[in-house]
Amino acid sequence: MNKQTHVIFIGLLALVIGFGGGYLIRDQRTPGIGNHMMPDGSMMSQNIDQHFIVQMIPHHEGAIAMAEIALERSKRPEIISLANGIIEAQQKEIIDMQSWYQSWFGSAPPQGGMGMMHMGGMEGDTAVLASIPAAEFDREFIEQMIPHHEMAIMMAQMLQASTERAEMKQLGDNIITSQSREIQQMANWLTTWASQ
Structure with missing residues (x-):
């Protein structure tokens, strides 16, 4: 397991614990998240939603950063179209999540949450994308x-x-529908390009 994969695995494990283990890992920078349980041991819906938004906003921001680099560097129209689609869809979802968070929890989402993009794994990827040969x-x-x-x-x-x-x-x-479709598109492109 390489370093990046290890970091992502740890992040996913934290999410699994948070959503399925009956409690959430408390982040001192994220007031109100953690350790709230219903009498039957299930998570309060509020905390599930709160935790997900804190995780997903930086994850979306990372995808947008990668897509913006693609707009600058790629010459393939299909990549450019994909990047534009990612930016448009995920910016809208970020705006929605920020609005919901403010409405439901009474404050703006905390900056620098525990999303995958802030766990040391994906920041390096944007550096690679910016510097890799064309x-x-x-x-x-x-x-x-x-x-x-x-x-x-x-x-x-x-x-x-x-x-x-x-x-x-x-x-x-x-998220599941759009990103599953995009994964299939990207996998198909790799197969096509490999045969050219």
Whole structure:
């Protein structure tokens, strides 16, 4: 297991514990998140939604940063179209999550949450994308974006299994549907390009 994979695994484990283990890991920078349980041991829906938003906003921000580099560096129209789609969809989802957080929890989402992009694994990826030789960029972008999308899908599946808010269920469904489709597109491109 390389360093990046190890970091992502630790982050996912924290999420699994948070959503499925009956409690949330308390982040001192994130007031109100952690250790609240219903009498039957289930998570309070509020904390599930709160924790997910704190995780997903920086994760989306990371995808947007990667997509913005793709707009600058890629020459393939399909990559440019994908990058524009990622930016548009995920910026809207960030705005929605920020608005919901303010409405439901009475404050703006905390900056520098425990999302995957802030755990030391993905910041280095944007540096690689910015500096890798042009001929290698598109493959590197896809090989980074596919696992990034897979992580978001896993997080969204955990959310759907636990949340009671219709808005969050719809958000989870949107993430799973759109990012699964994009993963398939990217995998198909890699196969096509390898045969050229």
